[in-house]
């Protein structure tokens with residue numbers, strides 16, 4: 140699965156599998172911070188992952204969504220969807236490590252931005268339109284805004300960030316606006 144970002148003549152393909160992520164994952168695999176996952180379904184995830192288990196072990200996403208790290212996250216379902224390819228009901232151990240790598244403090248900001256964009260792009264069309272922004276806002280505020288307030292915030296965001304005035308945010312526009320909010324991806 141891939142999404143596309145158009146910037147004039149330049150077409151960037153944002154793929155789920157990126158070289159940086161592979162590098163990140165292998166680093167994460169060696170890092171002690173990823174090791175202690177004793178609560179993660181010992182019957183599904185073998186202790187010794189030295190062989191091909193990273194590709195073949197399939198963890199039900201319901202288990203992943205209920206981990207302490209994700210349980211309270213309003214985007215947990217969307218996060219699991221973004222980090223699973225093909226079968227969204229299960230996560231391979233490799234996908235699982237990728238997910239934690241991206242959320243780790245060590246992950247580069249641009250990688251975090253790419254995944255934040257994917258998470259907010261609910262209909263997976265490669266743009267954040269008003270419906271995507273609305274769904275995101277309602278999750279962020281835990282449905283604490285009424286219709287009028289939501290509309291107000293969306294209009295403000297687009298006024299500020301929609302540089303080509305097409306009523307939605309491309310990845311480049313999104314990246315531009317979050318680059319001015321240094322704490323956004325923390």
Ligand SMILES: [Ca+2]
Nearest residue numbers: 260264266267
């Ligand atoms: Ca979209």
Ligand SMILES: [Ca+2]
Nearest residue numbers: 301305307308
């Ligand atoms: Ca735009």
